[in-house]
Every structure is written in structure tokens, then in C-alpha cells.
Amino acid sequence: MARLDDRPGQRSLRVAVGLALYGLSQAVLVQAHLGTDPWTVFGQGVARATGLTLGETTVAISLALLVLWIPLRQRPGLGTAANALVVGPFVDLGIAWFPTPGSLAGRVAYVAVAVTGVAVATGLYVGAGWGPGPRDGLMTGLVRRGIPLIAARAGIEVTVLTVGWLLGGTVGIATVAFAAGIGPLVGYTLPKLTLPASGNGDDGPRGAQPAPDTPG
Secondary structure, eight states: OOOTTSSHHHHHHHHHHHHHHHHHHHHHHHHHTSOOOHHHHHHHHHHHHHOOOHHHHHHHHHHHHHHHHHHHTOOOOHHHHHHHHHHHHHHHHHHHHOOOOSSHHHHHHHHHHHHHHHHHHHHHHHHTTSOOOHHHHHHHHHHHTTOOHHHHHHHHHHHHHHHHHHTTOOOSHHHHHHHHHHHHHHHHHHHHHOOOOOSSSOOHHHHHOOOOOSOO
């Protein structure tokens, strides 16, 4: 994890822009009404069950996941805390701002923009090196307990997708498109947008960051 005194201005700007873009991109995906990523499906289901907005539910889920970090001995960073608190409000803001397109072509374009936006946003906030998102830490914590990465990620995402769908979350073609596209896109954006350590002996974000989750 990058030091807080290593170019804090650049890193804080990347975190802020990345998390705002993340939340707005998720909102665009929701407004396409073609399905969403697994964690947002879960958030939609919980929102329907509780009466909270999707953004409020996103914050609540993030904070609950941070509690699960404790037995897994995961160490949050400043970016982790910002992720938990910032993404949700921008989801609600984006849902209020972006109308659902009237044509299928427009909705498909929304999906493409959303997946690309999430990939760029992930590159920015993870690449800042101030800690992964709450969902990343859960996955990597399980990996450190001996569970294979693929099994940990698949198990978590299948579970939240299934529970979210049962609670009324939206699953559709965009769910498949997100799952297929986000990995390669983040694999491209993260190296491009990572801000390396400034030679102070820190391993920097390249050595410390896990493969990002989706979303945040």
C-alpha cells in the first residue's frame, strides 16, 4: 500500500475521481434496465427488502463487509474507507440524473459506457494505492486463508447474485456482459493508471493490490 505522504494530492484526486466515476457508471448500468453486476443485483434486492435507496444500500453493504475484514485480518486504507462512503451517494445521484433510453440500442450503449466507466474508475482508485474496495478485501482475505482465488471470487459472486435475484434484483444480458468484459478491461486500465511509489522503499500499489472486484 502506498504511503500517505507519497504525492497525496495526486493520489487523493485519483481516488475521488475514480470513486465518483464508479458510482455514476453503476447508475448508468442500472438505468439500462438490462441487468447489473452481481453486487449491484444484491444491492437492489436488499434495497427492495429494506426500503432504502440503492446508494444507501451500497454504503450499508460496504460497511458490513469491512466488519468481516476483522476476522480475516485485512488492513483497510484511506481509499477503502472512501470507497465505502462515496460510491453509494454517486449511485443515487446518477440514477436521478440519467434517464433510461427509449430504444434498445440506447440501453445497450449504456451498458457499454457503464462497463468501460467501471474499468477506468477501478484503474484510478485502485491504482492510487490507498487500499482496495471492501469487496476486494473480502475476496483476498479468503484467499489468504487458503481458498483458491477463482473459487473465492466465484463463490462470493454467485452467492450475492443468487440472493439478490431472489430478493428482486435485476439479472439480464448486461450481467453476462459485465462479467465477461470487466476483467479484460480492468487488466488493461489498471497498469496504465497505477501511480507507482516514488522510490521510498514502499512496494507501491503494484505489489500490494489484489485483482479488483466488481464493483468497488
